[in-house]
Amino acid sequence: MGPDVPSGHTYLDFNAPLSDARASELVGSLQPLAGARVVDFGCGWAELLLRLVEAEPAARGIGVDTDTVALARGRANAAARGLDARVRLVEADVTEWHGDPPDVAIAIGSSHAWGGTRAALEAMRAQLRPGGRLLFGDGIWEQPPSEDALSALGATADEFRSVAALVDLAMVCGFRILALSVANGDEWDSFESRWCAGRERWLLAHPDAPDAEAVREMLDEHRHGWLHGYRRVLGFAYLTLALP
Ligand SMILES: C[S@@+](CC[C@H](N)C(=O)[O-])C[C@H]1O[C@@H](n2cnc3c(N)ncnc32)[C@H](O)[C@@H]1O
Numbered sequence: 001m002g003p004d005v006p007s008g009h010t011y012l013d014f015n016a017p018l019s020d021a022r023a024s025e026l027v028g029s030l031q032p033l034a035g036a037r038v039v040d041f042g043c044g045w046a047e048l049l050l051r052l053v054e055a056e057p058a059a060r061g062i063g064v065d066t067d068t069v070a071l072a073r074g075r076a077n078a079a080a081r082g083l084d085a086r087v088r089l090v091e092a093d094v095t096e097w098h099g100d101p102p103d104v105a106i107a108i109g110s111s112h113a114w115g116g117t118r119a120a121l122e123a124m125r126a127q128l129r130p131g132g133r134l135l136f137g138d139g140i141w142e143q144p145p146s147e148d149a150l151s152a153l154g155a156t157a158d159e160f161r162s163v164a165a166l167v168d169l170a171m172v173c174g175f176r177i178l179a180l181s182v183a184n185g186d187e188w189d190s191f192e193s194r195w196c197a198g199r200e201r202w203l204l205a206h207p208d209a210p211d212a213e214a215v216r217e218m219l220d221e222h223r224h225g226w227l228h229g230y231r232r233v234l235g236f237a238y239l240t241l242a243l244p
Contacts, residue, residue: 001211001214001215001218002209002210002211004202004206004209004211005199005202005211005215006198006199006202007069007198008195008196008198008199009044009045009070009073009195009198010197010198011194011195011197011198012191012194012195013047014044014047014048014108015044015045015070015109016108016109016137016183016191016236017183017187017188017190017191017236018048018108018137018183018187018191018238019186019187019190022181022183022187022238023047023048023051024051024055025179025181026048026135026179026181026238026240027048027051027052027055027056029135029178029179029240030052030104030133030135030240031056033052033055033056033058033059033104034056034058034059035058035059036056036058036059036060036102036103036104037059037060037062037100037102037103037104038052038053038059038060038061038062038102038103038104038105038106039061039062039063039064039099039102039104039105039106039127040061040062040063040064040105040106040107040108041064041094041097041105041106041107041110041113041124041127042064042065042094042107042108042109042110042113043063043064043065043070043071043074043089043106044065044067044070044074044109045070045071045073045074045077046061046063046065046071046074046077046078046087046089047074047077048106048108048135049061049063049074049087049106050074050077050078050081050083050087052106053083053086053087054081054083059086060086060087061086061087061088062087062088062089062090062099062102063087063088063089063090064089064090064092064094064097065089065090065091065092065094066091066092066093068091071089071090071091074087074089075089093113094107094110094113094114094123095113095114095123098127101127101128101129101132102127102128102129102132103129103132103133104132104133104134104135105124105127105128105132105133105134105135106134106135107120107124107134107135107136107137108135108136108137108238109137109138109139109236111136111138116159117138117160117161117166117169118169118173120136120138121136121169121170121173121175122173124136125173125174125175125243128243129243130243130244131242131243131244132242132243133178133240133241133242133243134175134239134240134241134242134243135238135239135240135241136170136238136239136241137236137237137238137239138160138166138236138237138239139159139160139234139235139236139237140160140161140162140163140166140182140234140235140236140237141157141160141161141162141233141234141235142163142182142232142233142234142235143232143233144157145157145230145233145234146229146233148225148228148229149229149230149233149234151225151229152224152225152226152228152229152230153225153229153230153234160234163180163182163235163237166237166239167180167239170239170241174243174244175239175241175242175243176241176242176243176244177239177240177241177242178240178241178242179238179239179240180237180238180239180240181237181238182235182236182237182238183235183236183237183238185232188231188232188236189231192223192226192231195222196219196222196223199215199218199219200219202215203215203216203219
């Protein structure tokens with residue numbers, strides 16, 4: 001697809017099924033944050049990290065990601081909101097980045113970087129200081145996946161687990177659970193719709209562009225896979241975890 005075709009990120013506030021209200025609750029679940037050193041592993045454009053440091057003027061944040069476009073968006077947002085003195089966004093692979101042990105780690109939708117959920121939880125345990133907290137967002141199965149769901153996601157059934165099994169795994173990895181929530185249907189529908197909207201709106205404005213047919217086909221395939229495959233089957237859980 002040509003460079004003029006927008007990404008699915010244009011209309012997303014977060015690259016996850018996450019409402020403003022839940023984002024605020026998640027930040028609250030990580031308190032106390034005064035003076036905290038927070039590292040967001042796989043931060044994307046770091047919107048949650050920015051909201052966290054906005055909510056807690058004495059907190060400082062580092063975001064790590066490999067996506068240069070997302071990082072540039074996050075840096076511009078940080079500067080526009082006067083947060084750039086307290087937030088640093090670093091272009092690096094999260095599996096190779098090391099810094100001083102954070103008080104709070106965030107890893108939302110990035111467990112695949114470590115090869116899966118267990119490896120991500122173990123990596124976060126190794127990074128955090130004892131007594132630190134982790135906000136972990138990861139895929140779950142809300143229902144056993146059908147073949148259509150798996151094929152739409154390009155996933156295998158063992159790639160995700162139930163929310164109960166995810167909590168069990170976090171505890172096996174040494175964490176205690178401070179808070180748990182699961183993205184609701186509205187958050188998912190908003191996430192999927194906004195993801196499609198960037199390209200749908202581009203198509204309306206450029207119906208005869210050379211890439212138009214390919215973009216239309218890709219959107220139709222994506223929407224079919226979502227609505228007829230994984231909608232209300234793939235879920236997303238947010239765990240606030242403590243490392244005793
Ligand atoms: C689903 S997005 C979530 C972004 C962000 N946490 C949010 O909630 O908006 C996953 C992010 O992980 C990043 N990522 C994946 N593999 C990575 C790696 N090995 N090192 C750094 N970032 C990685 C991607 O670039 C992407 O921004």
